[in-house]
Amino acid sequence: MTNAEPRIALIERLFELFRVKGYHGVSIADVSEATGLGRSSLYHYFPRGKEEMAEAVIAYARAALTRAVFTPLVSEGPLEARIDGMLSLVSQLYAGGETPCVLASLLSSEAGSPIAEAAARLLCEWTAALAKALRSAGVAEAEALRRASLALGQIQGALVLVRATKRREAFLDALGEARAILIAGAHAR
Amino acid sequence: MTNAEPRIALIERLFELFRVKGYHGVSIADVSEATGLGRSSLYHYFPRGKEEMAEAVIAYARAALTRAVFTPLVSEGPLEARIDGMLSLVSQLYAGGETPCVLASLLSSEAGSPIAEAAARLLCEWTAALAKALRSAGVAEAEALRRASLALGQIQGALVLVRATKRREAFLDALGEARAILIAGAHAR
């Protein structure tokens, strides 16, 4: 219910703003325009201003990733199915490669700040969840971490490239490649 | 000679600033501090201000990439050697994964602007140069483009991830993966 929790609806707008324009690229005026709320209303929801807005966006992203990605990734069932579940959700999350990753945006536009640290932490957790899934399928520690990084890197890189080239196929190709990296046998390729 | 072309030295400082903090994250005060020059001196070199600074950085990046990457990539010699030459230069350029890509930073922090367009163009050219190299080795058009995107995506993604995780090995792994993607036989994997 939007009226019951208007803050959630606000955060979803903020999410879109930050993911596209980065931290410094978003002004309170932008937020005001995107939400239809006046400055004072915004400070009512986020007393500490823009920083609190970005924190809320990351917390929102953490909740969404935990529920939709991390938890399924380390749950029951064959590895392949869990990987495919993640890739399918990733494809939705990034609208088939059209929309940037809010974590990458905040990581690079707010270098060194608590915001960037929080975004970095979440990306680390994602890598760790992937590695844990591989481990549970018998892949050795170091190799699991290596493959998790390659796969998540492939996805993040595709988001950068697609933004530049507008070639959305590249995102699908990257998902396929990530899948191959993750689901390969235990031997190095 | 630094004194003969102080503008070049300036641009190199700007390059470092923009790559780390993004367009909006860099203030003229930052630039002033990083270069030791007062505002007026900066406007002497870049009359149109920050935008012109970012343009100069991209032009600098284009010149460097053209000389060190694009040209060797489509020159004489076996494909493998050309690829390895590029990867070696890429490793230097990004200091083994420690430093972000200025094109990715400007692409995402200045979404929709001429600056972002210029950064996007250069990333496209990079992809095209890679694809052209593959084509010259007999790889079919579509497959060449696919592999070029995957390889450059792997590199760009690793820069994002390493920034978050501080695991520099991930960058080296990504270079290895990019190499495998590019140098694989003509058949799809």
Add this chain to the structure above:
DNA sequence: GTCTATACTAGGATAGAC
């Protein structure tokens, strides 16, 4: 919880002396 009005700061840019 939202609005209008306002304070305050930082950031971008310019003028003119040297």
Add this chain to the structure above:
DNA sequence: GTCTATCCTAGTATAGAC
């Protein structure tokens, strides 16, 4: 080519009425 001084806008944040 660099400096000091200054202007102006945009941006963040707050106060207080409704």
